Amino acid sequence: MDIKVVNLNKSFNGQQVLNNVSMAFKNGKITCLMGASGKGKTTLANIMMGLQKADSGHIEGLQGKKISAVFQEDRLIEHWDAVKNIFLVCRKDFTEDYIHKNLNKIGLTDYEKKPVSSLSGGMRRRVAIVRALLAEYDVLIMDEPFKGLDFELKKQVIGYVKKMTEGKTVIIITHDKDEVEMLKADLVTMN
């Protein structure tokens, strides 16, 4: 079932952020959500994840679905290493060895037994991405997940995300048209 956002409204302190927003995300496909800063993309993602409540309107197609997420911030446990961060939330049938393989696949090296606080921004980003992808989910929501990765790395990580999410419903918030093309994703714009 597709995800349908129907007539969603949300205000903060009397300022309307979402004004009768309606849109759809295709089941089993990657859709990019674009729109100028401040248009409410993150707010919509938060409502989809149940982290915030809409003032009115509703969302269809998420009932009983497990959602995994990459937030704008990495939200890692700073004093734990990468593998421990991922192992905490990944599918219970995944081993530490499999986690290492996934980190290596997107070019991560020299991360072992180090607190993630000591890794570079691009390394931490990739840890957050692998953590989301190895969790159990039906729907994956990613808020500017590739921001800060250089072009070559972005290509590599996007290839990995595409492969790992085949057949899943994925929503990616981005400001970058190149990413939409590289992902061969559908595009939904917030006006």
Ligand SMILES: Nc1ncnc2c1ncn2[C@@H]1O[C@H](COP(=O)(O)OP(=O)(O)OP(=O)(O)O)[C@@H](O)[C@H]1O
């Ligand atoms: N908890 C909150 N309290 C008050 N205002 C908020 C809150 N969350 C978001 N806003 C406001 O809502 C508006 C939309 O914010 P949001 O982060 O959803 O936009 P966005 O489209 O994701 O922006 P960006 O592309 O810059 O990430 C902004 O004006 C923001 O200041």
